[in-house]
Amino acid sequence: MAAALGGLGLLQGRVRLAAAAAATSSLGRPGRRAPVWGGGAAALLSAGRSYGSEAKEEEELRVRYLDDEHKGIVVLGLNRSHAKNALNKNLLKMMSKAVDALKSDKKVRTVIFRSEVPGIFCAGADLKERAKMHSSEVSSFVSKARATINEMANLPVPTIAAIDGTALGGGLELALACDIRVAAASAKMGLVETKLAIIPGAGGTQRLPRTIGVSLAKELIFSARIVDGEEAKSIGLISHVVEQNEAGDAAYRRALALAREFLPQGPVAMRVAKLAINQGMEVDLVTGLAIEEACYAQTIPTKDRIEGLLAFKEKRPPRYKGE
Template sequence: MAVAASAAPGALGTLQASRARLVAACCARLGPRWRLPGSWTCPRVDSTIWARGWTPAAGGAAWQRGYSAEVKTEDELRVRYLEEENRGIVVLGINRAYAKNSLSKNLIKMLSKAVDALKSDKKVRTIIVRSEVPGIFCAGADLKERAKMSSSEVGPFVSKIRAMINEIANLPVPTIAAIDGLALGGGLELALACDIRVAASSAKMGLVETKLAIIPGGGTCCNESGKISN
């Protein structure tokens, strides 16, 4: 399996638990039209610190105050709008624990719908893409669902994944992928579509399609290959 571990700590040192939100806050303050000139990947974060920084714990009022009362919750995607000093930051949380956050028809539809709404929202300054499931970012396409598709359905399904990933890559505001655990195939391509990647020490990334001598369908492995360092 072609899996690469997350980057080792660099000059920035150990990240704080709320690093992704801190980066998002900085991006938000620079304005909605600000974009990174290239790509930037944070050094890894200890997985225990990562969990504390991202999971609302009992009594964690300070964390919970950062969210607005308007939390849009669906079965597979949660959209949160941050408030107070983090106003303008939106968190897209993937929530398919039973399927390792794999990309299903429904999830792709929901992500596309959310991104379409956010790109025209002038109040949005930064978007974080993360998992609601500890230990897994996204396992790629839902292969169990795909196995039930006819040959005429597979092409449009892959095209929709590619379109959704391109929509994220073309958003007019900075985007941050918060990676905890596995980011494989389309899951890694989803992370590559974002401007910044913040990875937990547990993060493992790979384009497993290469083991089958095929090109990943999302397209970012070709368009964004410069974001992957040796």
């Protein structure tokens, strides 16, 4: 799947998709401390926003492995409050390192990508850092950002973007790279606002058509038409729209509930299903069906499939032991 970082997106009240000039664009467990992936000043989670381990203030990326009824769910939290979670070299490096570890961890069942900073998901690229870069460094940075987002998209388990605030530029691209997107609405407006400015060559023209369809993507980009949150949901840009709560984590709570729905399913089946869908969407139907058959064959000898059949026969929830 092609990765995309270019594009200017804003998620916070109503959905607006617009073309813009390139000159104005920018690109746990409870009780267990999460690994430190980065540095920088940041605010601690409030009690209402914490579902996993508490992390140190200086962590730019918080990685939490949840426990108990949420075991198998991993939360990646952006935590650069002083920079509105803008993507810099260090944060991209930490994200890549975290994703690399998750993709080979068989105990991981679902990954939720969220912000730990109230009111902001991600402000896109760190333009202050970019202003100090040589032109050759900018190209390298964009390539790294694109590769990191692509690594996220290719995680073998389901991924959910919990958007509880502004998603600008690369922030919206991070959300588009996830399998499911949940956005919080303003309690006053009852809408979700998104601005998306597509920058030719930067990648944003690729993920949007793959998400909502080629014809509709062209229409929205060419017309700069404004649509409200419900329409954004209806066209598939956003999977779920929820009213924001006082804690400011309504999207995260909904994402967590979705992730729990995935937990009873067989881990092998979930992985091959995602693989079949992702690869099948890039080829013709006949080839896609062949991919599905090959993926299904991988589930035949597994303990997951045997347990699933027994559970169905006995009319009980499956009890998976792992892979």
